[in-house]
Amino acid sequence: MSFLGIDLGTGSLKLAIIDEEGREQCATSVAYAIDTPQPGWAEIDPQIWWRALCEAAARLPDAQRGAVRAIGFSGQMHGIVLSDAHGEPVRPAMLWPDTRAVSLLDAWPDPQPNPVAPGMAGPLLRWIALREPQSLRAARWALQPKDWLRVRLGGATATDPSDACATALADPAGNWDRELLARLGLPGEWFAPLALSYAAGGTLSGEAARALGLRAGIVLATGAGDTPCAALGSGLSRDGDALLTTGTGGQIVVLATQEPDAARGLHRYRAATDHWYRMAAMQNVGVALEAVRGWLSYEWHDAYRDAFEADAVSGLAFLPYLTGERTPWLNPAARGGWLGLALGTSRGAMMRAAFEGVAFSLRAGLDAIRQSGARVPVLRLAGGGSVDPRWRQLLADALDAELHAVDCPNAAARGAAILGGLAAGHWHAGDLAALAPTATRAAEPHSNPALASRYARFLDLYGRVEPWFAPS
Known part of the structure; x- marks a missing residue:
């Protein structure tokens, strides 16, 4: 069967x-x-x-x-x-x-x-x-x-x-x-x-x-x-279980047994089972990194190498909002770019700033979830854009969360299949926790005051340039 x-x-x-x-x-x-x-x-x-x-x-x-x-x-x-x-x-x-x-x-x-x-x-x-x-x-x-x-x-x-x-x-x-x-x-x-x-x-x-x-x-x-199918297929079954997916965009989903309170910039939806979930939706993850890679004429292998071998430049920031943004800004007119470029800035430093800018945009979404009442010390990690260990470590540090990589390449389809098994009576709600796929700890956060300082600068920069995005 x-x-x-x-x-x-x-x-x-x-x-x-x-x-x-x-x-x-x-x-x-x-x-x-x-x-x-x-x-x-x-x-x-x-x-x-x-x-x-x-x-x-x-x-x-x-x-x-x-x-x-x-x-x-x-x-x-x-x-x-x-x-x-x-x-x-x-x-x-x-x-x-x-x-x-x-x-x-x-x-x-x-x-x-x-x-x-x-x-x-x-x-x-x-x-x-x-x-x-x-x-x-x-x-x-x-x-x-x-x-x-x-x-x-x-x-x-x-x-x-x-x-x-x-x-x-x-x-x-x-x-x-x-x-x-x-x-x-x-x-x-x-x-x-x-x-x-x-x-x-x-x-x-x-x-x-x-x-x-x-x-x-x-x-x-x-x-x-x-x-919700991807959350189910990735093993989310208990209150507080959380998932980060990184693809073209990014999503952070946190399961809840009760309906979450409304919070600006966050979605609160019904799950595939009898739970609810909070969701932060960030539009510019893979789409922003792919654009930067193309602009800088990088192959992906070289982009990762140069970005993570380069020293982070404290004065260089990248806003990744190339297609507007949902969580937390709710601003479809938001746009992106680098600030702090100098004649001596290397391609690697620009690529590194892009990785950090995307990680900071995810952190802004996670901050909205945490401010709504969820703690989120641990995130399950899924998505094709989250494989490189250096990128995973940067995400863990920026998000201040432990990351567990899910061994499930087809999470949404697997979640759908589980729903089929439930409909046929083969499984029941109490079986879902035992069906969770293997998840391996991929990165744990390290204290990084310099990174935290750059995140604060990122938020300040967005606030300063946001008025430029408004229609004239």
């Missing part, structure tokens, strides 16, 4: 099969591209997701597919798929990087229970209501990406609290805000009923089973957003 996890990401679809003990047996992925028909738009034909799923499933060993008894779903959050009564999309899916609705955020005046971004379902659907009446008339359902895919497989039309609460159309527990929907001109019947992430949400249809090489009738879990 085994369980399949489907992680429907922004740029790729990943599959992972785990056995009865929660151990990964095999995994595969298929990449695809986002469409940008106009500047600031981010769309994709949902049928591309279906074809990617069929292609990825065909790469899995036949014996592993034959043993699957349940499927769970993880999905990119915030985007939206408008579909008709038969589940067919009436227009391309709109995704979280989409900024076309940035001028429509006045419908969500402060204070809000969670920060609202233009790529969330609420602002995107408001844009639809104002600009595409034909789509409005043709639509029967407004579904989250993973929910559309589950329906395509024969599952129930439903969503879960972890996805619903991140739409800007529901309260923090995921309950639809009917008054807000009416005020925005959005039909309330568009929005699927709530079900627990680990509840059974229908069974695999015969047509879908033939397309994927699986058994018809196996259980489909409702599923959850990719962030």
Whole structure:
């Protein structure tokens, strides 16, 4: 017996099969591209997701597919798929990087229970209501990406609290805000009923089973957003458990048994299980380091070598906010750059300042979480951008936290598979702690007064230049 996890990401679809003990047996992925028909738009034909799923499933060993008894779903959050009564999309899916609705955020005046971004379902659907009446008339359902895919497989039309609460159309527990929907001109019947992430949400249809090489009738879990699935797959199961992910952006997630208090710049969402989580979301981690590497004409090996062999320059600072910032500043207009350059500044020193600037931006997000009441002395560490031991040590020192690297390369897909096992009744909530993957201590923080001084300067610098970012 085994369980399949489907992680429907922004740029790729990943599959992972785990056995009865929660151990990964095999995994595969298929990449695809986002469409940008106009500047600031981010769309994709949902049928591309279906074809990617069929292609990825065909790469899995036949014996592993034959043993699957349940499927769970993880999905990119915030985007939206408008579909008709038969589940067919009436227009391309709109995704979280989409900024076309940035001028429509006045419908969500402060204070809000969670920060609202233009790529969330609420602002995107408001844009639809104002600009595409034909789509409005043709639509029967407004579904989250993973929910559309589950329906395509024969599952129930439903969503879960972890996805619903991140739409800007529901309260923090995921309950639809009917008054807000009416005020925005959005039909309330568009929005699927709530079900627990680990509840059974229908069974695999015969047509879908033939397309994927699986058994018809196996259980489909409702599923959850990719962030809570990654937390589950990485072993977060108790109050205070924390995870740092470093990819294109960065996220710090801290599990909580009770609903956290609202705090500016932080998200408080429902988890895939019966927990909540606080989340700090920082936009510029891998994207900023990759940009700097390109500007300085570095290969990654040389960039790490020169950056960590170079002495830190006390007068050199780098703001990494190349795409604006969410936590803690909530400033989409924020921008970045170096300050303190001199004729003798080396490439290595500039690269080192970039690593430090990214680490400081993560620390600013973690500070917001700590100020909200969570201690966070230890962080589980995941993400492809957190492998180099020198970078890990800098992160530990900057964050003042011990880092434990998680042995789980496909955390969101694994979390989705665990939801499948829960839906099938193979596991129960009390089993989750025992399913946590191995985590090895990767770095412990060292006292570094000079680094602390540079962090204080970083915060002061942002405060001084922030007025430049405001529209004229």
